[in-house]
Each structure stands twice: as structure tokens, then as C-alpha cells.
Amino acid sequence: MWNWINVLTGRNRPNSGGAGQAHLTFGQTSIGRTISRTGVVLKKQLWIWPIIAFVVLATIGFFIKSSIQRTMEDNLTNQLVTLRDIEKAMLEKWFEVQESNASSIASEVELRDLVAELLVALKPIGEGDGPPAGQRPLSVIRAALTAELEPGQQAHQFAGYAIFDRDQRIVASNEEGLIGHKQPNYEEFLSRVFDGAPSVSVPFASITLLKDHLGRMRAGLPTMFACVPVRDSNFRVIALLGLRIRPEREFTDIIQHGKFGATGETYAIDKNGTLISNSRFDRELIDLGVIPDTPDTASILNVQMRDPGGNLATGFRPGKRRAELPLTNSAKKAISGDTGYSLGGNRDYRGVPNVAAWTWLPKYEMGLVTKIDYSEAFRPLTILQRVFFSLFALLIVAAIAIFIFTIIVSRLQREAQKSAIEARQLGQYRLEEQIGAGGMGVVYRGHHAMLRRPTAVKMLEPDRVSEASIGRFEREVQITCQLNNPHTVAIYDYGRTPEGVFYYAMEFLDGINLESLVEKYGAQPDGRVIEILKQVCASLYEAHSLGLVHRDIKPANIMLNRRGAEPDVVKVLDFGLVKSLNERSDASSRTLSGTPLYMSPEAIQSPDMIDARSDIYAVGAVGYFLLTGFTVFSARTLNELCQQHIDAVPELPSQRLGKSVPQELEHALLACLEKNRAKRPQTARDLANLLDRITPQQPWTREAAEGWWSRHERKQTAGAGNSPLPQSGGTVASGLDRTIVYDGDNPPPS
Template sequence: MNPLNLFRRSTRPSPPPQAHMTWASRSISKTVTRTGVFLKKQLWIWPIIAVVILSVIGFGVRHAIETTIKANVSSGLQSLVTLETEMLKKWFAVQESTAESLANDAQVRQTVYEILQPGTVPGAAVDVAPTRDLHSKLATELAAAMAAHDYVGYIVANKAKHIVSSSHAALIGEQNIPEYETFLDRALDGDTIVSPPFPSVVMLKSGDGRNRMGVPTMYACSPIRDASFQIIGVLGLQIRPEREFTQILQLGQVGTSGETYAFNSEGLMISNSRFDEELILLGLLPDREHSQSMLELMVRDPGVDMTVGERPEVRRSQLPMTKNAAEAIAGNSGLDVDGYRDYRGVSVIGAWTWLPKYGIGLTTEVEASQAFRPLVILQRTFLLIYTLLILSAIAIFVFMVVVARLQRQARAAVIEAQQLGQYTLEGKLGEGGMGVVYKGRHSMMRRPTAIKLLHADKIDENSIKHFEREVQITCQLNHFNTIAIYDYGRTPEGVFYYAMEYLDGIDLQELVRKYGPQPERRVIHILLQICNSLFEAHSKGLVHRDIKPANVMLNRRGCEPDVVKVLDFGLVKAIEPQTHHTMLGGGGGLAGTPLYMSPEAIQAPMSVDARTDIYAVGAVAYFLLTGEPVFAAAGLTELCQKHIDEAPVPPSKRGNTNVSSDLEDAILSCLEKSRAKRPQTARDLAQLLLRCNEAKRWTIEDGDRWWGRHERGSGGSSRSDDAADSPAAVEATLDLTQLSSENEDKDKDES
């Protein structure tokens, strides 16, 4: 890049802040407008937007409901485990009170004294025979209370933990029974205590009525004291845990899966599970009649959900305890509503506590799926809504595609039928990126007409807006040298078209291509007419922005030869203050044909004015005289850079071109880099041309002779830039984004 040019750029003053604010405001406005048009057009996007909005709302609602449910469930679980604990404590207190009352009963104490007296010393073997009557007497004294409180037996132990009396004869004389050690020690230390359930060491009736060993049992124990309040033994009242202890815990069953159960310090369940039948099927309990989980089931985490057929890979004794059991045995009361696995591997939520006095853990659990059932219903409801909305979006999208295809087919059918409203189509004149031009004839006036249609498969909001804008702009112009618009419409099938005057001539691009550079006097004659057309447009505040040889038609109109018609106002930009932002065909981007584009149109497209068209007219004149464009380049970037930096070679020094100095000066003044140095209006340029020696030298006779010697053009058409241009033209549709967008902010040249 030219260092001098860089210096010029760096020394230019920065645009005022208001300019940046205006540009930003305009950009935001365009973005909002385009977004609104897109949403209005693409109906299928609304269900997707609804899905997104519902997802956000659903997430918030789900979070709120989940938080509320968890809070309620937490409160309920905590309340339930607290209630169960208090009920159990009350029951323990009743058992302890009864045991303490009987242990302190005068008759019972006296009988126990007598049993302990007959010459025995602590630790010696007990001789039952001499005290047989005393055992019967003690049994009689305890019978009423035992019956009232549903005790099934008793034991009396001395300080050496010998069983000196019992309702089970097999126990009398036994010492240091492991199952009795803990609660006997506690009682001998002075505590009244209720033991956790444990397997009986004597034959007891089980649930099926048979006498068995290992039947669950528990004792309420209290110390027996002598007259000096010294502990001399222990009275233990035998309890069947399934009668009251387990029944209290079963009150904690909630819904279809909630349960409350107890376990000891080894993690062994000491109450019954509500899932005993299921546990048998899972292989966690033996498959026999009256099989129960009490004292049979270890509260351990299998690591998998066994209810769905999965099985752990290690023995149960090697599995870790469940979270609630491990926490409770560690002495920690707690709560978990996020979910953990129970002894079946099922995800549950629960609360737990530990009763250190009794060595019992108590927990209440509910399956997570039951606890959060409302949340699951909500999720399924939202999922159903999401599915319906997505299906709606797909259905609408498919419907729109089908409708669009049918509309294209209908438009194509209309064109194929060669009938467009009041116009009959006779043949195609040209075709471009956006539209097609046909020769047609009005059914009533029979006047030859050129009809421009939008491509059937390229009709959208932007193309329609572009099309309508082109018609509206051109209709404002009435000069004889500007193409005339007759009609604009849309068929019921959605074919947009406008009718314009039919030009049976040749465009300047084709003129030079076929017949070479033109004589100076004829070039002046053509340029004057272009200036006349442009002066009217500029007077109305419109800039053409795409003046080039292919957009200027040379015709014979009536008896007048060499009549110029300026075409294609599709890229017109309004420059009035009130419509400063109105631009067709590109917003703030580059628009035009690079071979004929002014420096400011490349560097700052938003700043173009009438002098931009003057530059293009100079480039057209250069082409007409020399048969070559002002600049030639290998690529688009190089071409644009030459327009910005490089001075053009005078036409007289290009080949064998003979150009008078006055016309050459006029053309080079149009091609000045600074707009301030160019003719300021099209009329100013026309005055310069009229002062040339060759002005007014091209006569009607010259024109008639030329048209008489040569063909009447390339087939005759009223065309816009959408019609096929010659290969020499570099179209504006090329990718111009290689040019730095910073050029858009360049200041206008000082006038």
C-alpha cells in the first residue's frame, strides 16, 4: 500500500462521537428490523422459541417445586423419625419403669434375697434344689405384672452374672452368656435398661408356633438392691419385640414404600422390614415360612439396584453399610433428600438418629421415586409439551416448505403459460441473479413492453423490498433519457413484476465490444444525455451508484438516433437528510461495479453523493474513448486499491486514442480522487462537455448513417443489471468483504 496514503489516513480527523452513535443506532435498528422480519416470516421458529422459553420457565419451576418438595419431605421425614424416636423412648421408659418397680418390690426383693442366701458365695455354682420353692414363689410374685405388661419370661442374675432364677429352667446356673453380657453389665452398674433385640439362647415359640432357638427377644433389666441400697443382682423381664417394639416402628410406614426400622451397632436390622416378601425373592432372606428380616438382614449397600435384577459382585458381609446406618452408628443424626441406596440398592431419601443409651439406630426412608412423584409428573408434562411444540415446529416447517414449493411451481406455471396479468410474454431478453426480463405486450394497448420478473425461487422479504424500491425510485424520474416504468404488480400466484418501456437498442458495453472505441463527438453526445438523466435524479436527492456501460442503452426512438436511456436504479441511495439511511441493495456495504466505482464508494459507502456518479460517468467516457477501463488489475483488492491511490493514465496516452485536451481534461476531472476537485453536479459536467471543440458535432445524419450501416443492436431489450453483462464487467456481487470495513468511517472530502 502507498505509504503516503497511509499517512493521509492517519492524519485525517476522527469522526465525531455522534457519527459513531448514529452508526451504532442504525446498526441496532437494522438488526431488530431483520430479526422481526425473520420471525414474522419463519413461523416454524415460534414453537422452538416456545420450547426455549418453556425450558427456562420449566427449569425455574422445576427448581422451585423441587426445593419446596425437598423442604416438605425433609420436614416430614425429620418429624416422622422424631415422632418414632419419642414413641420408642416412651415405650422404653414404660418397660424400664415396670422393671424398676418389680425389682424394688418388697416381696420380690425378699424372695431374691432368700434365693441368694443359702450358703453360696458370689461366683460359686448355684444349687437349685434347696431353692425350688423360692423359684416358684418368685414366679408367682412376678406373674401378675408380667401378664399385665405382656412379658414372656424373666431372669435373676447375681453380681457374678450367674442366672440364679429364671422362667426358663435351662438358664438357671448359666454364667456369662455372651448375649446377656452388655445389658447385665449396665444393670449391675446401676442403670435400668432395655436391651436391643437379640437371638434367644433358649427354646422359644416362633411365629409359626414352634419352639426354636434364636427367636428374637429382648430384656428390660433393673438392678436389685439390698437394705443398704447395694446392688446384689439383676432382674430381667423378657419381651417379645414383634409385639410392641416392631409395631411401634411399623407406624412409620409412609405411602407404598416408606418405612421406619431399627438396627444395632453392627448394622443388623433389629425390626422387621415391610419388604420381607420381596427380600425373599431377592435372596436376602431364607425362603422359608415366616421368614423375617429381624436379626437376619444386614443393612448394607449392594451398590446396584437389586430390584431390577442386578446383583453385587461380593458377599454381603463385605459390602459397606448404607449411608444412614454408617452415619447413625457413628453417632450422627442426619437427613438426606438427594438420594442414597438402601439395603436393596433402591434410591431412597431418609432421616436417621442414634439412641446411645440403647445402642439402637432408627431411620425412616421413602423411595425417591415416590417422594418426588409430583416432580416426575411435572417433568413428564413439560416433556410432553416440548415434544408437541417440536412436532408443531416440524409440521409448520414442512408445511411452509410444501407451500413454498407449490408457490414456486405456481409462479413457474404462470410464466410458462406466457401470461402475466394484462401482459403476454413473447420471449426472454435477459436473465441475472435476481430477475428475468421478458419482451411482452399489453393485451389492450398492444404496446411492446419489457417486463422484469423476480426469479420464482428467489422471492423473499429482501428481494421483494429491493424490487419494489427499484420501481418506486425509477417512477419518480421523468426525464426522457431515463427508462420509463409503465406498471407494477403481483399475480395471485405471487409473481412480482414491473413493466417498462421496451428499448430496441444496444448498451454501451456491447457497443464498444462489437464496434470498438467511439469517436469523440459521439462520446460527448452520449455523455450529455447521461448527465441530463443523472441531474434529474440528483435533484431529487438520489444517487444511482451503478453507472457503467452496461447500464446505459443507445437506441433509435422514433426518428431520433442515438437516444440514451439510463437503466437500473436498483442500487439507488437517497441522500436527503430525512431519508439518509435509506439504501437499496446493501445497507451500509459496498454497492456498484468495481471497474467504475469511486474511491469513496469503496472506502466509505455510506458517504456517497452525486459526485460519486460523476466519477462513474468519467470512467464510462474513458471506456468509450479507449475501449478499456480506467484501471486493470489481477484481482478485486488490487483494482479497488488502484481506484483509491493510483492516478489514471490520460486517455490520449492509451493506444492510438486521439482525444482533444478539453475533453481529456473534463474526463480526468471526473476521475479526481477528491470529490471537491470533480464537477460538483451533472449539469456542471455537461457545461464542461459543451465547451469542448467536438461538442454538438455529432448530428442526426451521423447517427442515421451509423444505424443504417450497423445492425440494430444485440437483440433489443430493456434490461437492468440483472440481465447478463459482458465478461469485461466485474460485478458488484463479488465478495468485497476483503476491503477493510474501517474505510466506511472516512470523512467526506472538503468541498
């Protein structure tokens, strides 16, 4: 969001209290005595050590905890990823062996001939035709196939076989109940094998009766097939040979090697997120109601990797059916084809937070997940955290006590600062009346106790003191002190009272700022405009020569005075937003600063790239205002005004006035207002030289200036003096004539 800060807008606010009212000095008050005693502690900064101790201990604890956690995470990651990759390599090697064994069986000539004979025998016979001479019955061929495959099955521990034709129909098998059927949900798998790529299926539920581990015949038992193409003499694929594998013999044993710790395991899933290996938590899954409580129930093919939304082991029960729950994070990532790991404590199929690593085997359409419960993985860290949390709790209690004490002291200090201001005494300076106030500070008329010299004293308001405001305040003083031009306001002193009030003293100016000048007396003669602008150029040329850009040149920051018996002496004020061209600009932190009515296009578009020519643009806008009585552009919103500065063409001053203006003056002002800064006068002295060559229609002589001041001095000096901004004349939307500072990258609000 945009953070608009009014920087020394300084609208005139007459002081409600008279200068002659009596006040107690701060030292005579009870608050003053309290602060005086507390000041010793604050001055020695003893109060900061408990906070430093807290910060140091917290920092040490944080780094120790972070270091241990990083080490544990690195070790855990290596363990998970290594185990996952080992399991993957073992499975892939086992799959290759099964494919190789099946391929060697399918490549035997006798088997290929029998399969070809079977397929011929299965072809429909035309009406009235009998079987070809010498063709054996199907039963004989199938018996021959069974006998031919028996030795290979026994040698490689295959538990049965099936022959698939091009229609993916089983045409021969050791299980007669399978003949004539198709294997549901495996069309894509069989198609890949028909394309010539041997493969092994993931476990699936059998559709025929098979013997379980107790010797009972049951359907739905987990089974697998190693499928390879059967080719004819022309090497064309004519059928598939599927050799049955019992998953519990080797497949699940390989995956069970992935157990570690009390809760660590590796399991396999298919593309639907179904568990195709055994879980180590079968007993727990029965207790949790995830799988039925029957003697022959196992987790393989009976559990989907669903996230229940909470820890089932601690009593949580989801409000939806398991099929409606989302997949666990690791299952979802694996099915998407991702290989990775997570230490973030995602829930597993029991709802228990865990850390996991996963991968996907695209050839076999199955995923592997290696995981361990989060509580076991990070148990040492949990113990360490409890110790540190106990320590931090004690430190927090101490910090709260310190914080309360700090607030009390801060309040007392603010009260002390306000009391010092009310007492109208800042160091050697006696304050009289308030002559200005703004977003950051207030300005008082005062005088030095010893020198009796009239002075303008600017101070930070106690309620607005911060590191940033103090920094800007000090910067304004330090930079302005470098400038010696007679047309730049002079700084006499800078200090901080024992109560902590920051202030600086500058020469008291009892003139009128240019905005008030135009609002009270209208557009100014061209000769006077030229003389004023030349003096402004003199002040800015010195600043620019030192590598400083003012960034907030506007009528309200330029005072017109009678100084040393000289009339119309210009003083440039308010260097609070000055920027050094030697400073490194941070492109990632764009700072928009200035007054919208007088900001150059580059100050709006590239505030980190401004230079002295941005001030020259503002000088041209000030001259335009003095000459015509109108700002260059006017708008209802900030966005609209900024856009006009960027691309709108200013109306000629002569057209605004409805009368002629010296062409050279009009040219000089419009040259300053060029959008392309390369077309503007390149230095303030270049602009001053342009102004020197202009012959005004209304020459402004010293006599004319003396006469003006004689007529108006008494009227305009009432309540004036070092006040950067008068009340707005209403020619623009509220706020557009105020100084703003914006830090951010987003466009300003309307």
C-alpha cells in the first residue's frame, strides 16, 4: 500500500497561548524530577542489557535449533531418498529379470508353433466346411501348451499362464475359467506389450479362484503377470504370453525391505492411488476400521492412499466416505510423475503426519513412497524445542517486564518533551509564538537568550519522533549547513535538549512565501518574476554543484523578504527531501518524493534517476505560477495530475493571461517544462543566463520593489515567517499542493 507522509507541510497555525504567559520550568515538576533520576539509567543504557541478553539467547537458540534441524533434515532426506532409490532399483531389476525369463520362454520354437496352431484352430469355419485336414482339437492344443510351459514355469517360479489373442481375449490358460474372458482395466497395458515391449503388471485382484497362503481357493487374491509378445516365423506379434507371478513371493518382499525404525516403511501404489503392497500397519488399520476385521484381510489392494483430514490414531474420524477423500500429498505427487520428497509433515493414509520421498515408474505405472512418522523423525528436535520454549517463556516474561518499564519511561520522556515545549525554552532559545506546523515538526519564532537575535526554531513533535523522522531531520540540517549562498536559508544551531527534543535554529524570515504572494496579490509582473527566479537559480546552482538535488522546489518553499535594507531578497527553504547524486540508488526501492503540482516527469516515472534538471522543471513551474497566477496543470486526482506532467502540453502563459508575455520569458519557462530533460536548461546557471537576456515588459527596479514593500510590508508580515505552506487557494484538489513521500512499487491512489 502507498504510505503518504506529509513532510514539513507547515500550514500556518496561530498559537493560542500568548508569549507572556508564565510556565513552570520542567526541572521544577515531579515528572521532571522522575526523568532526571531515570536519565542516569537511560544515559548509561543499562536498561538495554536484559533485552540484549534475550535477543542473544533467542538468536543462539534459533541458530542451534536451525542447525540441528538442518542436519536432521539433511540426514533424513538422504535416508529417505537413498532408501527410495534402492527400492526402485531393486524393483526395476526384478522386473527386468521377470521380463527376461518370460521372453526366453516365449521365444521357444515349440511354443510359438503351438500358439500359431491354436490361433488357426480358433478361426471360424465357413458354413458346410469342416476343420482342415490334420488340425488337432483345441483341447489337445491347449494341453500341449500347458505341458510345454510347465518346465519354464517351475524353473522361474511362475504360478500359471495365459495366452492373449489380438483382441486381448484369453485363448489358453492353466485356469480354464479364464478362457474366453478379457482382463478388465488392463487394455492399455496389454496394448503396450502387443507393440513389442515386454512388461510386468502391477498387482491386481484375480477374477478366478486361486489358492491363498492357507491353501484355500479364493477369488480376488493379488496376482501379477509378466507379459511378453509371441511372434510367428515372420517375427510378427500374433499373441501375448502372460506368466502369473505371486506378489507375496518376491515383489512384496522386496518392498518390505524398506522398513526402518518403528514407523518407517516403503509401499507401492498404482495409478489410482491404491496400495499394491503390504502395509506394516495392517493390525492398526483393522483397529481404525480402514480394512475389515477378518482373518484373511490384508492391506494390499484394500487401502486407497486417501488423506482423512486428521489423525485417525488419535480418534479423528472424517465426515466423508474414504473414496470421497483427497489423495495424500505423496500419492498425488507420485501419480503425477514427480520424483521428490517432503519434510513438511503431510498426512499419510492413517492421517498421521509424516515425512516422505516418492517416485514414479512410468513403464510399470506404479509409484513408490518411502515414509516415516513425523514424530519419530524429529523426536530429538521436539525435545530440544521444549527445552528452548521453556527458556524462552522465562525470557518473554522478563522482556514483558522490561517492555512495560520502557513504555513507562517513554511516556515520561514524551511528557518531559511536551513540558519543555510548554515552558517555551529549548536550550539557549526562548520560544515566542508558533508560526508553522507540518507533518513532521513545528516552527516557532524565538530568540537566543544571549545574542537576542530573532530566530526561527524548528523541532520534532514528541508524538512523531522515530528513527526515520530523526534521520530526515538531521539530514536536513547537515545538508543545509553545507550551503552558503545568500539565497539559501541559513542554519544557526542544532541540538537536543536533556528531555530529548530535537531542534534546529535558522534565520528568522519575516517575509512572504511565493504561494501566499500570488494568492494575496495575484500574478506578478514579468520583471519581478525574472528577478525572483534568478535568485532561486543562484541558490540551486550551489546545491547542484555539491551534488545535491532539492526535490521539493515549490512556491511555498521560497520566501520573499526584505533583508539588510534590500527588498525582494529570495530565500530557498526546506531541504528535508534533498538527495545526493553520489548516493547509490536501490532500484528495488522506488521512492516518490516531492509536491505533485511541481514534480517533473522523471520524478514520477523514475524517482531513483532524478538529477538537477528535475529541480529546473520545478523552477519553471514556479515561474509559470508567479507569472500567470495558475499552476501549470490542475486536476482532481493525483493520478490524473501525474499523467499530465508525463504527457500533457502546458498552455502558453500568454494564453492563460490573455495578454502578451515576453517571448523570451515564455520560451525559458516552457524550456524548463520540457518532458525530455535533455531539452531543458542543463544547469541552474544556464537558466539564470537565459533570464538575464530577457527584456521585461514591466521592468522591476529597486525603486519598484521598495515601493511594493512599503505598501504591503505591514499587512503581509502579520503571522508570517519561515512558514513553508499557507492555506490552499482552492485551485487544485486537496492535498496535491502538499509534500509527499512514497516508498513502494505500486501506483499511487487516486
